[in-house]
Amino acid sequence: MSEKRLDEMERGEKGKVIEISSCGSLRSKIMEMGIVRGAEIEMVRRAPLGDPLELLLKGYRLTLRRGEAANVLLEVD
DSSP states (O other), rough: OEEEEEGGGTOEEEEEEEOOOOOOHHHHHHHHTTOTTTTTEEEEEEESSOOEEEEEEEEEEEOHHHHHHEEEEEEOO
């Protein structure tokens, strides 16, 4: 297994959240969306210009800006 930031993941790749590196309100926003330590995330696709990212998390689809996704570290298969 290796580590990757969420914004570096490829389409169809899956990983488990191991760290959220931001702090303050951005960290709270990310966690309120369900992106918490141990959560499993799949990269569904990127918008045509690479931003935002569409993710599959706990059975629902979520979009996240690339800059926000850069704060999430995952352990990937």
